[in-house]
Amino acid sequence: MKAKQVSVFIENREGRLEEVLSAIKAAGVNILSLSLADTREYGLLRLIVSDPAKADKALKEGGFSSMLTDVLVVRLNNEVGSLQDLLCAVAKEKINLEYMYGLTIEKAGKASLVIKASDLDKAAVVLKKAGAELLSNEEIVSL
Amino acid sequence: MIWNEKMETMSREEMRALQSERLVATVKRVYEKVPAYRAKMDEIGLKPEDIKGVEDLPKLPFTTKADLRDNYPFGLFAVPQDEITRVHASSGTTGKPTVVGYTENDIKMWSECVARCMTMAGVTKKDIVQVAYGYGLFTGGLGAHYGAEYIGATTVPMGTGNTQKLITLMKDFGATAIACTPSYLLHIAEVLKENGDLDKIKLRAAVCGAEPWTEDMRLRIEEILGVSAHDIYGLSEVMGPGVACDCKYHKGLHVCEDHFIPEIISPTTLEPVKEGETGELVFTTITKEGLPLIRYRTRDLTSINYEPCECGRTTCRISRFKGRSDDMLIIRGVNVFPSQVEEALLRVDGVSPHYMIVVDRVNNLDTMEIMVEVDEKFFSDEIKGLEALSVKIGKAVQQMIGLNAKIKLVEPRTIERSMGKSVHVQDKRKLV
Numbered sequence: 001m002k003a004k005q006v007s008v009f010i011e012n013r014e015g016r017l018e019e020v021l022s023a024i025k026a027a028g029v030n031i032l033s034l035s036l037a038d039t040r041e042y043g044l045l046r047l048i049v050s051d052p053a054k055a056d057k058a059l060k061e062g063g064f065s066s067m068l069t070d071v072l073v074v075r076l077n078n079e080v081g082s083l084q085d086l087l088c089a090v091a092k093e094k095i096n097l098e099y100m101y102g103l104t105i106e107k108a109g110k111a112s113l114v115i116k117a118s119d120l121d122k123a124a125v126v127l128k129k130a131g132a133e134l135l136s137n138e139e140i141v142s143l
Numbered sequence: 144m145i146w147n148e149k150m151e152t153m154s155r156e157e158m159r160a161l162q163s164e165r166l167v168a169t170v171k172r173v174y175e176k177v178p179a180y181r182a183k184m185d186e187i188g189l190k191p192e193d194i195k196g197v198e199d200l201p202k203l204p205f206t207t208k209a210d211l212r213d214n215y216p217f218g219l220f221a222v223p224q225d226e227i228t229r230v231h232a233s234s235g236t237t238g239k240p241t242v243v244g245y246t247e248n249d250i251k252m253w254s255e256c257v258a259r260c261m262t263m264a265g266v267t268k269k270d271i272v273q274v275a276y277g278y279g280l281f282t283g284g285l286g287a288h289y290g291a292e293y294i295g296a297t298t299v300p301m302g303t304g305n306t307q308k309l310i311t312l313m314k315d316f317g318a319t320a321i322a323c324t325p326s327y328l329l330h331i332a333e334v335l336k337e338n339g340d341l342d343k344i345k346l347r348a349a350v351c352g353a354e355p356w357t358e359d360m361r362l363r364i365e366e367i368l369g370v371s372a373h374d375i376y377g378l379s380e381v382m383g384p385g386v387a388c389d390c391k392y393h394k395g396l397h398v399c400e401d402h403f404i405p406e407i408i409s410p411t412t413l414e415p416v417k418e419g420e421t422g423e424l425v426f427t428t429i430t431k432e433g434l435p436l437i438r439y440r441t442r443d444l445t446s447i448n449y450e451p452c453e454c455g456r457t458t459c460r461i462s463r464f465k466g467r468s469d470d471m472l473i474i475r476g477v478n479v480f481p482s483q484v485e486e487a488l489l490r491v492d493g494v495s496p497h498y499m500i501v502v503d504r505v506n507n508l509d510t511m512e513i514m515v516e517v518d519e520k521f522f523s524d525e526i527k528g529l530e531a532l533s534v535k536i537g538k539a540v541q542q543m544i545g546l547n548a549k550i551k552l553v554e555p556r557t558i559e560r561s562m563g564k565s566v567h568v569q570d571k572r573k574l575v
């Protein structure tokens with residue numbers, strides 16, 4: 001079960017991030033989580049949103065370099081060591097994690113995060129086997 | 144001093160007669176030996192006998208870089224390959240280099256021309272000359288080297304790239320002359336100044352070329368280094384450095400007219416312009432054996448002055464270059480066409496993104512940055528993917544033109560577009 005992430009290339013210019021966010025707002029899309037990876041000259045903004053296709057379209061129309069990327073949204077127990085156990089299982093299968101960022105912490109004792117791995121399908125199988133729950137975009141919105 | 148009094152000071156009438164005689168022989172020879180020239184002449188019904196002297200030059204068809212490319216590699220050579228003793232090559236517009244072949248006589252003639260130029264700069268056999276042009280396929284290094292040796296000067300083949308070594312030897316040997324690109328010399332001058340070494344050198348003459356430079360730059364080099372700096376001109380297709388050079392009066396570059404006949408044409412009508420007017424420089428070689436060129440379009444814009452010079456030379460002088468009639472850039476002495484960059488980008492992923500070449504001069508050295516728009520075809524959601532893309536583009540460009548360029552990824556639609564044809568070059572160097 002994969003989820004869609006919106007990835008946006010942005011130059012390190014003043015106000016540029018704000019412009020991306022306002023384009024998404026204008027499209028009426030809600031941002032659930034984001035992560036920004038940056039270098040000296042540019043950054044990559046990764047977003048989990050309520051409607052990825054709509055956000056992607058709005059961004060492209062606004063002149064941004066945007067695309068939809070497959071990621072895994074992993075839901076696990078919010079307790080000591082559970083993330084480490086999962087990652088251990090992934091590492092054993094020689095799957096590289098490309099990046100990872102947090103999504104939500106629920107009152108019910110669950111937490112979820114976004115993971116991009118070198119082999120996404122294999123990672124999905126391994127994570128499920130290790131007891132994690134994988135969420136679709138619809139499920140994320142209803143959390 | 145004048146290297147070749149006879150050739151450099153003859154009357155205009157004598158020069159014209161000599162040129163006419165050599166032109167007639169050259170046209171006859173290329174018609175017989177080079178099928179491509181014969182085909183061009185046959186096409187317009189021109190026979191070698193129709194060319195009786197310099198006045199008939201405009202009847203002849205032009206030769207362009209495309210002709211060299213179409214006949215790659217040896218198709219325009221007028222002698223069998225076993226008579227070619229050296230080959231040079233420069234980068235072409237579509238990746239194929241332009242190949243130039245020289246016979247033993249051609250190398251001698253080239254050495255003679257460079258010797259004339261270096262003599263204009265005051266170089267004699269007593270001098271120690273450091274040649275700091277690139278050696279190799281590029282004509283700069285070996286061209287200047289052979290000329291300096293021909294004079295009998297002590298010639299030091301430095302090449303480029305190791306400025307500290309160059310300076311050490313300049314001091315230790317007591318080098319009195321240098322041949323390199325003007326921007327490199329200015330860089331050397333600043334390093335010498337920074338190190339407080341200016342009073343430890345004996346340099347007095349500089350012969351600089353292979354890239355455009357301004358009179359201001361020349362004066363600055365003279366001022367910092369206390370040298371007499373001269374502008375040497377040439378292009379590899381025609382020969383290499385040594386086609387023309389300015390004497391101590393710096394009022395234009397004396398052309399080695401007994402070997403190369405210059406003409407100025409209008410780049411639009413292709414007709415000769417009135418004497419003294421600016422237009423595109425065209426050369427016809429009249430002594431070259433390996434690769435004779437008939438009316439070769441240099442794309443360099445200049446004008447010609449036929450008045451005798453204060454230095455005593457009667458050879459005509461071309462003025463400092465006023466630009467180009469095409470989009471070629473000269474970066475660190477290397478000829479670069481935007482189309483080459485475009486092709487390199489195309490090779491990276493089979494897509495042609497929007498790009499802009501930004502050329503600048505930082506600390507007197509040319510810099511080249513290529514801005515590339517990141518669109519969907521050219522995108523990764525991982526930093527390492529984008530970094531790999533930059534490296535890949537950089538390598539493709541390096542392979543295509545032999546220069547390292549800084550690759551800058553930018554957002555789509557951030558590079559300016561003009562109406563119709565997009566502008567791909569921003570040259571921030573103040574050269575004209």
Ligand SMILES: [Zn+2]
Nearest residue numbers: 390452454456
């Ligand atoms: Zn003169």
